[in-house]
Amino acid sequence: MGKYIELTADNFEATLAEGVSLVDFWAPWCGPCRMIAPVIEELAEDYDGKAKICKVNTDEEQEIAVKFGIRSIPTVMFFKNGELVDQMVGAASKQAFADKLDALLA
Numbered sequence: 001m002g003k004y005i006e007l008t009a010d011n012f013e014a015t016l017a018e019g020v021s022l023v024d025f026w027a028p029w030c031g032p033c034r035m036i037a038p039v040i041e042e043l044a045e046d047y048d049g050k051a052k053i054c055k056v057n058t059d060e061e062q063e064i065a066v067k068f069g070i071r072s073i074p075t076v077m078f079f080k081n082g083e084l085v086d087q088m089v090g091a092a093s094k095q096a097f098a099d100k101l102d103a104l105l106a
Helices: 012-016 031-046 062-067 094-105
Strands: 020-026 052-057 075-080 083-089
Touching: 012 020, 012 052, 020 031, 020 094, 031 052, 031 094, 075 094, 083 094
Parallel strands: 020 052
Antiparallel strands: 020 075, 075 083
């Protein structure tokens, strides 16, 4: 069973260095973040072994949020081999996230 990866300053770069990753920048007080949380968990199961599904708590990991210029959450970023290749701001459907992941995995 897949589970998303909590990213911190300590594991961020190493986790994203290889393969395709989705990174959800969120905070506990953010309503839309809580709305997409179950979708992120489903994606972690659906893409187990294919892509890394990750979350960054912007309250706890402010330096990561600043590094990527996160101004509104949720912001979902897509990485391939450590490079930022796409991003989506705001809540979106599971299918929208899956389509981006599938395109990167193709």
